[in-house]
Amino acid sequence: MVKLRLKRCGRKQAVYRIVAIDGRSRREGRDLQKVGFYDPIKNQTYLNVPAILYFLEKGAQPTGTVHDILKRAEVLKELRSNQIKLN
Numbered sequence: 001m002v003k004l005r006l007k008r009c010g011r012k013q014a015v016y017r018i019v020a021i022d023g024r025s026r027r028e029g030r031d032l033q034k035v036g037f038y039d040p041i042k043n044q045t046y047l048n049v050p051a052i053l054y055f056l057e058k059g060a061q062p063t064g065t066v067h068d069i070l071k072r073a074e075v076l077k078e079l080r081s082n083q084i085k086l087n
Helices: 049-057 064-072 075-086
Strands: 002-009 015-022 033-039 044-047
Touching: 002 049, 002 064, 015 049, 033 049, 044 064, 049 075, 064 075
Parallel strands: none
Antiparallel strands: 002 015, 015 033, 033 044
16 A cells, blocks of 8 residues: 655754655655655645546545645645546
8 A cells, every 4th residue: 555654864963855655665765656755843735636636536644634634735735626526
């Protein structure tokens, strides 16, 4: 199963990439695709929305923190509106 999770970058300051990764892989394992960036100190977020929507439509499960980030950026609303258009 594919998951959308955070992958830590940076030694002193915690900065994270949002990646699509196999659920059985470690946090620092090989990712399928980088789909975003999150800096909790500066509270900055960059999301590749089309890539995120693609993985979510294919059944990827976001972790709790990534789910909160996507909810704050209103990406999940776009997913619901796309599903309504397809049906």
